[in-house]
Amino acid sequence: MTPRLTPFARGKTRLLTAVLLAATVAGAAAQSAPQNAVVRLDPSLDALIPASAKADLLKGDYFGATEGPVWVDEGRNGYLLFSDMAANTIYKWMPGGQLSVFLDKSGYTGNDINNVGGQYTNGRLHLLNIGSNGLTLDREGRLIIAGMTDRNITRLEKDGSRTTLADTYEGKRLNSPNDLVVKSDGAIYFTETTSGMRGRDESPARELPFHGVYLITHPSTPLGARGELRLLEKDPQGVAPNGIAFSPDEKILYVNGGLKINAYDVLPDDTIANPRVLIDMSGANTPGNTDGMKVDRNGNIYCSGPGGVWIVSPQGKHLGTIVTPDRVANLAFGDADSRTLYMVGGRSLWRIRTNIPGIRPMTKEKR
16 A cells, blocks of 8 residues: 655655756756856856856866865966875966966875875876865965875965974874865864875775864964864765855855755854755766865855756755866866856866856955
8 A cells, every 4th residue: 555645745755856856957958068068057047157158278188186276366466276186286377377386295295105195087097196185275365285195284384384283183193184164263174085095985094984074273373373173073964075165154164075065054163053955966967976165255156066066056056057078176266356266177277257256265355
């Protein structure tokens, strides 16, 4: 006998079916869209992305495994920094197209790579990810680096030296810090995976049995340069956390992982509460998963996902997808007006113009 559903259960079933159907249709649209196009699923996207906009390739088929872009305001135009995890290098890209090495040994300062680095393929080569991953700036404009294989969070000082802000939790080494964001009060939030460890989750060097979301409380306070490290969450929604970003008012922290974006309320002491799923991309009929994530000044979320970069409203509605030939790993708003979205992934660097400025790391001088 088939069980009868209550009206409430029938409503939930219809809602779930509609969500999964919408994600499937969106995935199919992204899969069939021309390269570098913008798939528009909601009319409101026209206010965010110009009708004629497409992803422009700035440097293609050159890098190993790009990640962690951040825009730096300096001089007349500023510049973009981003990681190449396979090259263990942070690159500097100038608006005129000039590319240079900004920092060597960005995420692994050792010399023996026989037993370190996560295995990775960029579609052409099989590589080891040993370099830095996520990058951001603190209130003083100093670069904060997620060192995957050194298994730490470091700060690049103005004199070129590095200060370790976190490398252990309760006496055990961190796994592989992945991405990070700095709150306006100076607190640093970061996620970790095992992507910089040989064997990843099965690595014999692994000391912490979970993947964490962490908080470094005010590293410049009297607690010392390192601040205090707090564990906020273990394996949110049962998977390793990846991208991380704040809402414009910093009252919500977004953390993604797998195929979900999760939202948390940010409490006055900088801890988080009330975890919930903002959007589940599992119905998309396109390969890919969540990764880097940024937010514009209207609260819309730009997140790596199946088929490209998903644009999601603050209410969790999928508005559209920026389609690129290769998978996008991470992204950052840049240029003087904060209306250029830079995207990195695998071997390439792209950008696309937006109508709404994006949120950039808040320094004392500029946002």
